[in-house]
Amino acid sequence: MKGIQTKWTAEEAEQWTKEDYLTFVLSPLIYFLLALGVALSLLLLWYGWVILAVSLLLLWLMIRIIDPKLKAISREYEKKQAFYLEEMEKISRWEE
Amino acid sequence: MVVFHFLDWFWLVIFIVFMVICGVLFYRLGKRSLSDFFLAGRGLPWWLPAASVYATHSATDTPMWISGVIYKYGMRGIWYTFFSAWCAISAFASTRIFRRSLAYTQAEWQTLRFSGLGAELLRGWIAGWQVFMNMFILGWVGIAMGKLCLYLFGWPEWVGLILFSSLCAIYVLAAGYWGVIMADFQQGVIAFAVIVLVSIWGIIAAGGPHAITAKLEALGEGWRLNPFAFSGVTTGEFPLVWFLTMLVIAVIGGFGMGTAIDWYPEAQRIQSAKTVRDASYSIWAGSALIVVRNSLWAVAILAFFSMYPKIQATAEYEMAWYRLGFEYLPVGLVGFFFAAIVAIHLSTVSTHLNLGASYATRDLYQHYIKPKAGEKELIWVGRISTLILLLGSFIYGLMMQEITQWLIFALWIMAAGIWLPSILQVVWWRFNAWGYLSSWIANLGLSWLVVWVLPEFHLIPDLPDYLQFWIMMALGAAIYIPITFLTKPEDMDRLVRYYAMSRPLGWWKPVREEAQRRGLIAGEEAR
Numbered sequence: 001m002k003g004i005q006t007k008w009t010a011e012e013a014e015q016w017t018k019e020d021y022l023t024f025v026l027s028p029l030i031y032f033l034l035a036l037g038v039a040l041s042l043l044l045l046w047y048g049w050v051i052l053a054v055s056l057l058l059l060w061l062m063i064r065i066i067d068p069k070l071k072a073i074s075r076e077y078e079k080k081q082a083f084y085l086e087e088m089e090k091i092s093r094w095e096e
Numbered sequence: 097m098v099v100f101h102f103l104d105w106f107w108l109v110i111f112i113v114f115m116v117i118c119g120v121l122f123y124r125l126g127k128r129s130l131s132d133f134f135l136a137g138r139g140l141p142w143w144l145p146a147a148s149v150y151a152t153h154s155a156t157d158t159p160m161w162i163s164g165v166i167y168k169y170g171m172r173g174i175w176y177t178f179f180s181a182w183c184a185i186s187a188f189a190s191t192r193i194f195r196r197s198l199a200y201t202q203a204e205w206q207t208l209r210f211s212g213l214g215a216e217l218l219r220g221w222i223a224g225w226q227v228f229m230n231m232f233i234l235g236w237v238g239i240a241m242g243k244l245c246l247y248l249f250g251w252p253e254w255v256g257l258i259l260f261s262s263l264c265a266i267y268v269l270a271a272g273y274w275g276v277i278m279a280d281f282q283q284g285v286i287a288f289a290v291i292v293l294v295s296i297w298g299i300i301a302a303g304g305p306h307a308i309t310a311k312l313e314a315l316g317e318g319w320r321l322n323p324f325a326f327s328g329v330t331t332g333e334f335p336l337v338w339f340l341t342m343l344v345i346a347v348i349g350g351f352g353m354g355t356a357i358d359w360y361p362e363a364q365r366i367q368s369a370k371t372v373r374d375a376s377y378s379i380w381a382g383s384a385l386i387v388v389r390n391s392l393w394a395v396a397i398l399a400f401f402s403m404y405p406k407i408q409a410t411a412e413y414e415m416a417w418y419r420l421g422f423e424y425l426p427v428g429l430v431g432f433f434f435a436a437i438v439a440i441h442l443s444t445v446s447t448h449l450n451l452g453a454s455y456a457t458r459d460l461y462q463h464y465i466k467p468k469a470g471e472k473e474l475i476w477v478g479r480i481s482t483l484i485l486l487l488g489s490f491i492y493g494l495m496m497q498e499i500t501q502w503l504i505f506a507l508w509i510m511a512a513g514i515w516l517p518s519i520l521q522v523v524w525w526r527f528n529a530w531g532y533l534s535s536w537i538a539n540l541g542l543s544w545l546v547v548w549v550l551p552e553f554h555l556i557p558d559l560p561d562y563l564q565f566w567i568m569m570a571l572g573a574a575i576y577i578p579i580t581f582l583t584k585p586e587d588m589d590r591l592v593r594y595y596a597m598s599r600p601l602g603w604w605k606p607v608r609e610e611a612q613r614r615g616l617i618a619g620e621e622a623r
Binding site (some may be wrong): 011014016020021023024027028030031034035036037038039040041042043044066067069070073074077078080081084085087088091092095 | 171174178181185187188189190196197198204208295299305306308309319323338346347368371372373374376377380383384387390391392395398421425443458463464467468496593597599601617618
């Protein structure tokens, strides 16, 4: 997709970028359209079907935008998780 | 009262036995470690916690509440249910940050983000509040089940309250969160299937979609089909400013932690997901199902309205969706319907039993009473806490009529005045523990003043909900913002470690630069 980064280095993925901000806009919009689309489609109103289709299209788009980044973040974070868990236990047990 | 036939009882008994056995089967996994008992070992794929998010937030009183708002306000009432949209942004913002913190609970997160006495006071306060809140929610949904059993079978209310919560406690005590999540998955699937079935059945019983719209038009109630039928910009029972306020609270609230009461169970699901990605998708998908479910219910209630348009008593029209199921489904399916109601009830009860016990065990017992306690001991404390929560919920449930008004007020306190501070603690490095703590205390006093005391003495008029929200937010900020600046920033060591681990969004420049200077994260030139 033009203008959307799909390959991420570990450090790039840690930053908040335009892919995140686009998701912040798309995600609530999808919920909003989904709520309307399902209700109006059940009443067999034609514009309900259109709204529902748009919401599903936007969902597909959102996943295309954010999924590569989420995968990169998860991959990188997994490597450090055991160390962070140890640190947290120390705080919880008053060891530091 | 509803008459059950053999096939109805068959469905019900089979379902309950199946549910309890499936939960208990995970006993061995639940007892392996504290992380297993409360977070299923942090290893779940996204669809399991997603099903749990959906199942937990479908309680016995949920269809009553949604029936109430849709019957009263028409299709526009779906916006009352749209508060769950906080997950839309949260899934990709605060969920990601919280998952990376690895905190068992929101209370624990306070001691990772803040430091010193302020952080400990916050952890203790949130843990205590959550133990109380979970007990209260258990009592609330428990007595709703009691009322339903009274309506259906004529049983005294306490029977429905104690019977079903106790059945649920069997697998929560045995397998902890493993039992909760595995049962939630099955309960979620059954509940969703039955919600679709009953709602469609109700729509067909009303003559189908075209007949519903035609009947509403003929009744002069066509406006009920319009989701945007506002009563005015600021006037009437459904003004535009209320709608916009709701959108702001729900959507922007997703940047914070604790902006919605549902955050606390979601936080547990977030930490039980195996990766950051799984955590994000679980919260997003679970809430998307809730949005879809609400719309299904909304149309079914419009169908009910078209058949019974003249009901005045709230208690009567709140039973609309249940009536569609019990009055229109054929013999055999009625028992299946009740089994699904039991499913949505058990999923909520199991979550709050385990969640309340996690705060009691991890935050109160381990952190403040016995930090060196071993895993085995902590799991037993978890089980005892579960049992105490169960018994406490019976007492709450039976006295609920007397305390409901006060507790709804307490929930409003939670939502209104700490909404903005709950966002600030995530997005602004300079916001400190004293600022957040003072916002809770300030809100307690301000909400009494704005909601009850000043209107009672006619010093201010009775204000609509949306105005109360904005006024309390502004008055609270006038207290906690100066306190934040008059007290020291958090310890930089703690902030830097938190930043490197969680990578929060927002205004963190001094902390980011310090983390780069210490070599904990890559500098600008490395990107």
